[in-house]
Amino acid sequence: MQTKDRVGVFVCHCGHNIAGSVDIKTVVEAVKKIPGVAFVTDYRYMCSTPGQELVANSITEYKLTGVVMANCSPNLHERTFRNLAAKVGLNPYLLEVANIREHCSWPHWHQPEKATHKAITIIKTIVARVKQDAALYPIHSGITKRAVVIGGGIAGIQCALDIADAGYDVHVVEKSPSIGGKMVQLSETFPTLDCPQCILTPKMTDLANHGNITLHTHSEVGEVEGYVGNFNVKIVEKPRYVDMEKCTGCGDCMTNCPVHYQPAIQPKPKYSKYIDKEIIAEIEPIVSPFTGDSSAVVQVLLDINSIYNYLPEDALKFVSEKLDVPLSRVYQVASFYTAFSLTPRGRHIVKVCMGTACHAKGAPRVLDEIERRIGIRAGETSKDMRYSLETVNCLGCCALGPVVTIDETYYHADPQDVGQMFDKFEEDEK
Template identity: 45%
Template sequence: MEEPRIGVYVCNCGTNIAGTVDVAEVSKYAGTLPNVTVARDYVYMCSAPGQDLIKNDIKEHGLNRIVVASCSPRMHEPTFRGVLEEGGLNPYLFEMANIREHCSWVHTHEPKRATEKAKDLVRIAVAKARLLEPLQKIRIDVTQRALIVGGGVSGLRACLDLAERGFEVHVVEKRPTVGGRAALINKLAHVEKKGSDIFKSIIDEAASNPKVNIHTNATLSTLDGYIGNYAVKINRKPRFVNESCNACGECATVCPIEVPNEYEYNLNKRKAIYIPFTHAYPSRYVIDADSCNRCGKCVEACKENAIDLDQEPKELELIFGTIILATGYDPYEPSKDEYSYGLYDNVITLLQLERLLDENGPTKGELTIKGSHPENIVFISCVGSMQEPKSEASADGGEPAEGLEKQAEAEQRVQTNCSRMCCAASIKNMMEIKERNPYSSIYFLYRDIRTYGRGDEQMYKAAGEEFLKFIRYEEPPKISTSSDNLKVEVYDTLVQSTLEIPTDLVVLAVGMTPPKDIEDLQDLVRVSRSADGFFQEAHAKLRPLETATDGIYLTGVAQGPKDIVESVASGSAAAAKASIPLAKGEMELEPTKSFVAFEACDGCAMCIDPCTQEAITLIEYMWKGDVKKTIELNEAKCVGCGVCQATCPKRGIFVRHFTLDQLSAMVETTLSG
């Protein structure tokens, strides 16, 4: 390897660095270090003149290593690597010393100590630079096929956008129909459209696109691989009803089994053979295997011979280039000790109200409770949102029942954050009820009003003009009963008095919680989750739709509460992101991955279990008639974390750009300072 000729460039960053650190002194010190040929300081090294300074010195002084002491590598390391390429050097013959975040910004009142620390960081960077080697990016082929996990409006929007770009797309939906919860919303705010209308417009396009493949009643059974080559097994449960079904309904008429209808949020019952809802896709019946008693009456009634009770599960194996998680949410389910939910028929959730107001709902759009139209209605916001992870309210005004906290935490996570759509959705429904019955009295008990969406604030103001009553609370309201009526007791923090409101109907605006089976999917995709339980994006501002796992993206409520407008928009955004590697047909990966020193590796396998990416496998080979063992590395799955290097007792595996020799040189230089 040629003798290192290192150029060191110390950036002023205006006064961000130079206001605390004596950059001239640091530059002068750098010039005294071994193998440093050029040492300079400049006002802004990332500027065009600063970059030209490096390129000119490479040519004039024959520099073959570059060290820049400036800001965070996260911000400008790609910039300076590009400068090296333009100057004719391998971009990985570069090291960066962060003297802004690590020196000037944290030692603003200690300029002398900050300057000494900057010298130390430059000396350490130079020590590593002497041992740097040229590296080449790793190229991998990308399978031009995408997988969408979840068939709500966000996932379908992403699916359709990818298909329109010419890519084959597969949607995997665990329920018997796609559409998600948006398809069950009565009316959307500000537009004269139902949630099912939005769903139908998207599914009609998707179903007619030859690039789209929709798998309902399906889940992922295995997932392995890396960006460009994710090997996935899709398990499709039988529907027991084939494509010959004409949805005549004779099968449901004769079916003797009735179970709670989850698509109407248990407000009524459905048969064991059923169509989930109007406009469901596929638009044919399906048999609930957990409820069906195999009596065969539906088979006898079906004139199209569409029912086959002997259908078996099927497994489909495919390779995907990119994956989008569109897993949606489950609504928070209050317990009986929360606002008496489940104890009284006239305590319902906001989503149940949506179904009661829907002309295709269980009451054909009539808001009737116990056979009559409610006149006094109380909405309570933030049920399961913006509260501590325990039940705060109790039936009959008493303390929460013993063990309720454990029960609530076991069943789902109470959210401390805002579910974003509840306020606007509540006000929308309040105004619709008021329009239907101008003489009704409607109260909205809220912690905070958060009407942030376009037109939502105007709707909020209009609701006040319609004589809807808004009452702010901090302590959760208490519900009690007297004869056939309910009574809501709440302390109004604005007028500072306790109010008792007799009511015919209580509507709980429940929040969004992660799907109950999200942990099973997380185990497969190996994507982290945030504190609220939803999937975590790589960076909220810089990579808002990407995960830390390359090639896996997020959309809709998979990453946290959103309304329908935001969910559809994020579907298109995720599709745009996922289409980038698909369109290229190949990917370039950073070369800072592990590599195996086969002459030292003895196949002890101590590095395999610690690898979080499952990138290392043990293999056998023949050597001079003997069976030997060593390891094989999947560079595409490796993230260069270095755990393998740390656990290897034989120096048999290293991380490029962070080898033991390079790290040792940095440590020795630190200690010698």
């Protein structure tokens, strides 16, 4: 820490970029009053050659012990100015950047007063920081270019292979007797739906055979000490009662072993205690007869959908638990079929048939007119929850196309009669 602080503050206009919203004069005046500030100046472009000369000369002239550059983000010019400081004999780490552009003038472009105030606050903070700065000197130390990868799942395997392929030694530490991790337990992978084993097993063999990789299965990391570039890691190998030198991996010991461990099965989630009791009361009579019957998912969801006109999330959870089907699969079914909706739908469901016969006779125009008449687009529900508008592939009434249904009633709809059709429906509704 410096005994007597002489901090220099250089405020940059950045053309119009900072000066456009931050009032530089006010800033300079305010900064002058900060304790420890020995010198303040401003300049149009501090990063330009004359700007840099100004900084370098001032450091020498005013014997500055610390520098705050109030300009753009340190990402851009921190190095420029630190190199400059080093050239004139100031330890570069005693120079800091106060970002008054990206964090101040730009975001508060239309609030110049607030921007000016914020700029002053930022500079104050950085001045306080510079006063705490100590001179730093880079050191050189030898490092061992060798990596430890902890965990032999798909991420660990890929990581180890990448490092090893780049030419470095890698030690892979895996807790269980085999690498492979959770991925082998999956049935399909997104988005190609390849089987995980197909992706994984070549990588597992690659890893086992790689010259740069040492595999430690059935092992755990005991302790880690040291620092970046110089770690010491202790690997604890669990007893395996097998002479690894002689083992051929035939697997006979496994089949002949009198003790077998079942793989741990994750407990099933219990949703029912969090589910709305009213929903349970309503759907229990539908769901209960199919308890444990995974084949009933579609049928049960159809019945629930007909109660609410959509599938509430709680209902899906209840079905998952009762029918003993993973929630992900219930969601898959619920999002696959067009009959289901995952969002609430209106009191009246308007379906416009988009079948071939109806299309040929002008169904798209009917849809346009209905969208205009009720003010929502296909797939939407009106704000007052009166209508939901949907298109369907075929209503099975092809001889009369274009066909529209409102709730369960069929209408033959000409584009120019859509208005009348709704007038009549709304009258009947009353």
